[in-house]
Structures are given as structure tokens and as C-alpha cells.
Amino acid sequence: MSQVLLSLNGLTKAYPGVVANDDISFKIGVGEVHALLGENGAGKSTLVKMIYGLVKPDSGTMELRGQSYAPGEPRAARADGIAMVFQHFSLFDALNVAENIALGMENPPPMRDLAARIREVSETYGLPLDPFRTVGDLSAGERQRVEIIRCLLQDPKLLIMDEPTSVLTPQEVQILFKTLEKLRGEGTSILYISHKLEEIRTLCDTATILRLGKVVGTCTPRETTARDMAELMVGSALKTPERAGRALGEVALDISGLSAPSPSAFGTALKNVHLTVQQGEIVGIGGVAGNGQEELLGVLSGEILTEAGAVKLLGEPIGRMGPAARRALGLLTAPEERLGHAAAPDMSLTENALLTGAVRENLVSNGFLKWGAAREFAERIIEAFDVRTPGPENAARSLSGGNLQKFVIGREVLQGPKVLVVNQPTWGVDAAAAAAIRQALLDLAAEGTAVVCISQDLDELMEIADRFAALNEGRLSTPRSTTGLTVEEIGLMMGGAHGMEVAHV
Numbered sequence: 001m002s003q004v005l006l007s008l009n010g011l012t013k014a015y016p017g018v019v020a021n022d023d024i025s026f027k028i029g030v031g032e033v034h035a036l037l038g039e040n041g042a043g044k045s046t047l048v049k050m051i052y053g054l055v056k057p058d059s060g061t062m063e064l065r066g067q068s069y070a071p072g073e074p075r076a077a078r079a080d081g082i083a084m085v086f087q088h089f090s091l092f093d094a095l096n097v098a099e100n101i102a103l104g105m106e107n108p109p110p111m112r113d114l115a116a117r118i119r120e121v122s123e124t125y126g127l128p129l130d131p132f133r134t135v136g137d138l139s140a141g142e143r144q145r146v147e148i149i150r151c152l153l154q155d156p157k158l159l160i161m162d163e164p165t166s167v168l169t170p171q172e173v174q175i176l177f178k179t180l181e182k183l184r185g186e187g188t189s190i191l192y193i194s195h196k197l198e199e200i201r202t203l204c205d206t207a208t209i210l211r212l213g214k215v216v217g218t219c220t221p222r223e224t225t226a227r228d229m230a231e232l233m234v235g236s237a238l239k240t241p242e243r244a245g246r247a248l249g250e251v252a253l254d255i256s257g258l259s260a261p262s263p264s265a266f267g268t269a270l271k272n273v274h275l276t277v278q279q280g281e282i283v284g285i286g287g288v289a290g291n292g293q294e295e296l297l298g299v300l301s302g303e304i305l306t307e308a309g310a311v312k313l314l315g316e317p318i319g320r321m322g323p324a325a326r327r328a329l330g331l332l333t334a335p336e337e338r339l340g341h342a343a344a345p346d347m348s349l350t351e352n353a354l355l356t357g358a359v360r361e362n363l364v365s366n367g368f369l370k371w372g373a374a375r376e377f378a379e380r381i382i383e384a385f386d387v388r389t390p391g392p393e394n395a396a397r398s399l400s401g402g403n404l405q406k407f408v409i410g411r412e413v414l415q416g417p418k419v420l421v422v423n424q425p426t427w428g429v430d431a432a433a434a435a436a437i438r439q440a441l442l443d444l445a446a447e448g449t450a451v452v453c454i455s456q457d458l459d460e461l462m463e464i465a466d467r468f469a470a471l472n473e474g475r476l477s478t479p480r481s482t483t484g485l486t487v488e489e490i491g492l493m494m495g496g497a498h499g500m501e502v503a504h505v
């Protein structure tokens, strides 16, 4: 390593029942892109929160450029040149880009000067962004640019990025990587958390691997295979999902001529969507985020009502039924946003198990909640899906992102759905857990469930789906068999070339 920017010496942080970081030591060099790898709950977020001043270590020290460094709050970290782009953006939809950036500054300059600075940084780093656009109109990739530019305006020495590419299209990933290369060339160090191992192999100079809160290895990603890195993370050999031949049954889900406005002012209306899914079939829905994915989940879950006949479950019109009635009939859904939508953050896992499992798991009797049965259901989910938590009485909020995702998906899978609709089932989930979730969806289909998997991970869809369709501005392309489908064809479908007749990508 050239010069050391930041050294971590024996950092330790414990939460009740778990040592999230156990005696962690490593160094980050000046101008180094350093990957932080580890399965869900390994302690990556806890570690970067200590570096960014959000969490105080129980013991251990840090040195920044040879000086003792112990930020009491993020403001102190920023003053020392540490910036962080979070997985979840904290932007106000109704304000424009410059106003959002000004809100995060201690002494914002006049708006006109700030807009000029934003333009300058955006051009220098190849991140196209208009300072006067309303944030609500921006794609996920553009919102991330707002966060990155906000960081770059502080001229950081270390930029921490938590899963930056999970919301990006392949093209946007290329743009981001060019920006990061440029920053590295200028001597900025980058600490990069991601579960996407091929990206880490392309981008990162070195990687530190955490398991159960401890450093278990270091490697040079360019010289290590993705499989070897994944196995280092989990400490055992990885299983590839098995796709057994499946017999398809009758049409379980039938969407025809479905149009629906979005409940959100910045959402996307669905336009004349047609789709049938047979029993035992997995249909993958791809597309760039914000093209109607959430709305599609909403019309299937019953949160958005439509004409009765626009959605049919095993022949029965259900478009006007609410979520509870649909659940009772066997149509289950797992939305994308884990905290808040799929799970209530402050409730225990037992309470969260009750939330969607009450009807099908028979957890209510004569108006009374059956707490013992609910707890037993939560324990079954934890066991079957290897959810890392001290127990079902813990709040959903205390789980790491990936572990909560396993819980949310497991809760629906174990209820034996007739039709299961999932949105981004493996978002933020490590390689081993993602493989387990995909295998669970394949097993479910093998038992005759019709599965709709909405995902931005095209590799995932190609791995598990029988047919593929893409959402573009609320329209769904004609589904095609995934066998023999090329990347170019997928790109055209995602870009809105419906039926392949026009290629206005």
C-alpha cells in the first residue's frame, strides 16, 4: 500500500445478544478502492457507521492520516473529509436538486452559485444532472447522483458507498464506475460495500472480508474468482440453485387490459397490461426502477383496486378485493421496501409474522390473537430461512437488511401461496442467502405455485424465470421464453421496444 489514509485498530461494537464488530483491524490506502465484503449481518454497516460517526465503538481506535480520529457525529466526520452515500436516499421529492443539496450544507452559498458549483462538479465527474430539476421526477440513478454530488462538493478524502449499484441500470453502473475511477486517480479513497462480486472484481484494489463480526480474510479481487470470494464470506461451499423440469398447470393469474393510475404523484401509471401466469411457472418482470414495478405489485396485492375482471385468480375476478380477501384466496405478495412496507420496523418478528400470516396460518381465533402460534410461525420462518437474530421477540428494525429480507420472503413462502408476487426478492442479500431465496421460489413453483418475480437483477431473472417481460413507462412487453433470450433483446424490451417492432432505445 502507498500511504495509509485510515487505519482501524481493534474496533469492537456489541449490541444486545450479538457482537456486530469484533476486534476489527485493517488499513485503507490513499487513492485505494477498498471493498468491504460479508454476508448479511456480518457487520459491514456497523463498521462504516463507526467511521462516519454514527455509532461509537465500545473499544478500539482509528487513525486518519496518522492522527487520532474519533468522530462524535457525522458532521465531525465530514469536517475531516469523510463522506458517505447511503443505500436509502434522504431527499425531498418536492424540492429541486440544488435545494436538496443546500439543505445538507452547514453554510449553503446563494442558490445561483450553488447551482453553478453543482453543474461544474457534475461535468467534471461525468454525472449528468440539472440542478433545477425536481427530485420527485428523477430516476433512482439520478437521485443517487444528487447524493454523490452532495458528497463531492465537500471534496472528500474517503468516500463510503453502501451498495451503490443496486438501484442502477447497467449503463448507469458504467457511468458510476468512470466517476469512481476518476476520483481514485485524484487520490480519493473509496470504501465500497457491495454484494455484487463481479463489480468488485472490476473496480476494487483490495477487499476485506467479514464474517460474524470478524475479519476472516483479505484478497485482491482481480486475482480471485467471484465464487472463491463468496465462499470466503460464508465459510463453506456455495450451492447453485437447481431448476428441475416443471409441469405447468392451469392459468393461476390472469391480468388483462389492466390500466391503473399511480397512487403517488411521482409514480408511473400502468397502461394496458396483459399477463398470464400458469401454476408451476415463474415469470420474471425486469425494467429500470420506477417504470411501474411498485404499481404492479400494488394492483396485485390489492392496495390499488382496479376493475374486477382486470385481475383474475384461478378464474375468479379479484380486481376489487382488498389485500385481506386476496390473501385468504391464496394470492400473497412481498413488496420491495422492507422497512415500513413489508415489515413494521418497531414491531417484533412475531408481530410481523402475524401481520401477513394471520389468515392463512390461522393465528386469530374468535377475534383473539393466538400469540403462541404466531411466535411458533415466526420461529419456523427464522429456522427455515436461516434468519440471523437472537429470537422472534426482536424488533424488525434490529435485523440487518439481508436478514430482514429473508424473513419477509420466508413469511410468504411458508404460507403455501397459490400465486406469489415478489418485488426485488434478493435486494441487498448476500450470495448464499440470495441463492437460498431463489431456490425457495423454484421449489415453490415446483409444487405448483405461480410466481411473479419483479427484479432489477437480470441475472437473477434469467436464472429462475421461465418467461421474461419488461416494464417500461407502465407498459409491459410481450413475455418471451427466457431460453435463448439475448442481452440485446432484453435491452430492447427494457427500453420500450414493445413486440420488437421499433428500437427507440
Ligand SMILES: Nc1ncnc2c1ncn2[C@@H]1O[C@H](COP(=O)(O)OP(=O)(O)OP(=O)(O)O)[C@@H](O)[C@H]1O
Pocket (backbone or CB within 6 Å): 015, 016, 018, 019, 020, 038, 039, 040, 041, 042, 043, 044, 045, 046, 047, 388, 398, 399, 400, 401, 402, 403, 428
Ligand atoms: N441498532 C442495532 N441494535 C441491535 N442489533 C443491531 C443493530 N444494528 C445492527 N445490529 C446487529 O448487528 C449485526 C451486524 O449488522 P450489520 O447491519 O452491521 O450487518 P451488515 O453486514 O451490514 O448486513 P447487511 O448486508 O444485511 O446490511 C447483525 O446481527 C444485526 O442484527
